[in-house]
Amino acid sequence: MGDKKQLFQDMSDAVVAMDEERVVALARTVIESKVDVYEAIENGLSHGMERAGQLFEEEEYFVPELLVCSDAMYAGLDLLRPHLTQCEGGSKHKVVIGVIEGDTHDIGKNLVKIMLETGGFELHDLGRDVPAARFVQKAGEIDADIIAISTLMTTTMDGMAEVVKLLEKENLRDRVKVIVGGGPISQGFAARIGADGYAAHAGAAVNVARGLMNGDRAHAR
Amino acid sequence: METPTPKERLLGVLNKEQELVDRPPVICVGGMMNAAVVEIMERTGRRLPEGHGDVDLMVQIALDVYEQTGFENFGLPFCMTVEAEVAGSDISLGSLSCEPKIEKEAYPSVSDVEFRDVEDMLRSGRIPVVLGAIEKLSRSHPHVPVTGTLTGPISLAASLVDPVTFYKELHLKRERSHEVLDYVSNLLAAFAERMVEHGASCIAIGDPSATGEILGPHAFKEYAVRYINRIADRVRIAGVPVILHICGNIGSVKHLLPELRVDAISTDVVVSLVRLKEEFPGLVTMGNVSTYLLEFGDPDRVARTTTRLVDEGIDIIAPACGLSTSTSLALIRAMTDAAKETRPRG
Numbered sequence: 173m174g175d176k177k178q179l180f181q182d183m184s185d186a187v188v189a190m191d192e193e194r195v196v197a198l199a200r201t202v203i204e205s206k207v208d209v210y211e212a213i214e215n216g217l218s219h220g221m222e223r224a225g226q227l228f229e230e231e232e233y234f235v236p237e238l239l240v241c242s243d244a245m246y247a248g249l250d251l252l253r254p255h256l257t258q259c260e261g262g263s264k265h266k267v268v269i270g271v272i273e274g275d276t277h278d279i280g281k282n283l284v285k286i287m288l289e290t291g292g293f294e295l296h297d298l299g300r301d302v303p304a305a306r307f308v309q310k311a312g313e314i315d316a317d318i319i320a321i322s323t324l325m326t327t328t329m330d331g332m333a334e335v336v337k338l339l340e341k342e343n344l345r346d347r348v349k350v351i352v353g354g355g356p357i358s359q360g361f362a363a364r365i366g367a368d369g370y371a372a373h374a375g376a377a378v379n380v381a382r383g384l385m386n387g388d389r390a391h392a393r
Numbered sequence: 394m395e396t397p398t399p400k401e402r403l404l405g406v407l408n409k410e411q412e413l414v415d416r417p418p419v420i421c422v423g424g425m426m427n428a429a430v431v432e433i434m435e436r437t438g439r440r441l442p443e444g445h446g447d448v449d450l451m452v453q454i455a456l457d458v459y460e461q462t463g464f465e466n467f468g469l470p471f472c473m474t475v476e477a478e479v480a481g482s483d484i485s486l487g488s489l490s491c492e493p494k495i496e497k498e499a500y501p502s503v504s505d506v507e508f509r510d511v512e513d514m515l516r517s518g519r520i521p522v523v524l525g526a527i528e529k530l531s532r533s534h535p536h537v538p539v540t541g542t543l544t545g546p547i548s549l550a551a552s553l554v555d556p557v558t559f560y561k562e563l564h565l566k567r568e569r570s571h572e573v574l575d576y577v578s579n580l581l582a583a584f585a586e587r588m589v590e591h592g593a594s595c596i597a598i599g600d601p602s603a604t605g606e607i608l609g610p611h612a613f614k615e616y617a618v619r620y621i622n623r624i625a626d627r628v629r630i631a632g633v634p635v636i637l638h639i640c641g642n643i644g645s646v647k648h649l650l651p652e653l654r655v656d657a658i659s660t661d662v663v664v665s666l667v668r669l670k671e672e673f674p675g676l677v678t679m680g681n682v683s684t685y686l687l688e689f690g691d692p693d694r695v696a697r698t699t700t701r702l703v704d705e706g707i708d709i710i711a712p713a714c715g716l717s718t719s720t721s722l723a724l725i726r727a728m729t730d731a732a733k734e735t736r737p738r739g
Contacts, residue, residue, distance in 0.1 A: 234606070235560050240561050
């Protein structure tokens with residue numbers, strides 16, 4: 173159906189264009205014309221957000237643009253979500269995310285959260301300035317698949333290693349993957365503290381997370 | 394050449410009077426680059442966070458840092474929450490090992506920011522403490538430069554308005570964003586002028602929320618360059634030079650560096666300062682010993698890195714970013730000692 177395809181493309185374009193009003197109008201069209209809501213989210217809203225993430229990686233978009241795109245996407249999502257049937261929502265991989273204690277910068281974390289949500293993960297956001305133990309406790313509580321930790325400050329990198337150690341102590345290490353990122357973090361650092369993955373950009377976090385989940389089918393739900 | 398005093402050396406570099414300079418100074422400017430590490434304060438018993446709000450204790454801690462680290466300046470204040478506090482945000486002074494931080498931004502949106510009277514703000518909070526400490530140190534140690542350090546305008550605005558909202562509003566509410574930045578820049582410039590009146594030898598600006606990676610070239614030019622210049626112009630009229638620290642990778646905004654009317658540029662460790670100097674001849678550079686190396690490295694590697702920077706002709710040797718409060722004195726000394734070893738400069 174050409175119309176439907178065009179509608180999804182328009183939604184995707186409106187997200188990339190940061191045009192929240194247009195996204196909302198198109199989402200209403202989806203509902204009124206009884207187009208498949210799940211498809212509209214996947215091929216319209218998420219598609220647009222992934223393109224925005226791509227532009228971010230290519231340094232055409234920066235943080236302000238990406239945040240405004242995500243607002244447009246969420247405005248559409250808020251309208252469409254109530255129309256999803258239960259099974260379409262599906263069970264998703266769960267991610268506990270937060271900024272490690274000592275750091276109150278949460279821009280990077282928020283971007284990763286947006287991109288992971290867009291990528292189909294269920295996010296549990298602990299906010300900023302989070303003690304290592306809180307990550308582990310929350311992960312145990314909700315049976316998380318991934319802990320994603322961010323920092324912008326070199327002064328707080330120890331806390332990331334602490335999360336890995338605590339997971340080991342609690343015998344959760346083989347059930348929960350740990351991904352780290354943020355300004356001062358490198359692949360080398362991630363490996364040194366025993367993290368499973370490192371993402372240089374918010375966009376890359378989705379691929380890293382998906383890769384880890386595919387390599388861990390036993391725990392996939 | 395007679396050996397210059399630390400103040401003559403730093404000002405010689407910043408004012409491009411090379412004939413006064415025998416070697417690069419090694420400094421740590423204060424603010425986000427606070428050098429009051431835990432090891433010093435545990436040795437002396439004079440501690441933060443108490444020192445953030447007490448003139449005499451602030452002076453003492455600055456002296457302890459000066460004597461024990463070998464940095465050739467007094468860098469004040471020890472945090473980047475002084476300005477946000479007087480402009481209304483909730484802050485926490487932290488602990489011995491955890492630096493002060495914004496607990497809660499004062500306003501949900503740029504539209505809600507109330508413009509307080511600048512003179513009132515300069516009389517409130519810890520501003521008189523910082524000014525008092527600058528005055529005492531500049532009088533008791535006239536040969537040591539006091540670097541008065543400001544929170545940059547974008548970082549201050551993002552400490553008053555929730556940063557996520559603030560970054561979006563740079564796009565969505567441009568006019569109002571400019572009004573807010575105009576307001577915070579007036580406060581910062583006036584604070585800097587007071588610092589100079591009280592004896593600061595130069596002003597450093599650290600604006601970690603205004604990186605090229607976050608803002609991109611367009612917003613960096615429209616907001617960061619414009620308001621940093623506005624502050625820098627007033628500081629230079631007040632008669633002292635300005636150092637600007639830019640966090641992160643400056644790749645996307647490098648072409649804008651010549652538009653910044655500051656006297657020296659400091660960068661993070663990811664940036665090659667020697668290449669930056671090749672690209673912009675005449676640029677005075679500061680940096681950029683890895684703070685990760687300073688925390689987790691060994692004295693030899695720290696010394697080698699420092700020596701390399703000196704040999705490359707980097708003008709001022711400094712940590713590349715904020716020091717971890719758990720950085721050891723031995724590694725800081727490895728850096729300052731290596732920088733001070735006199736070598737013939739080629």
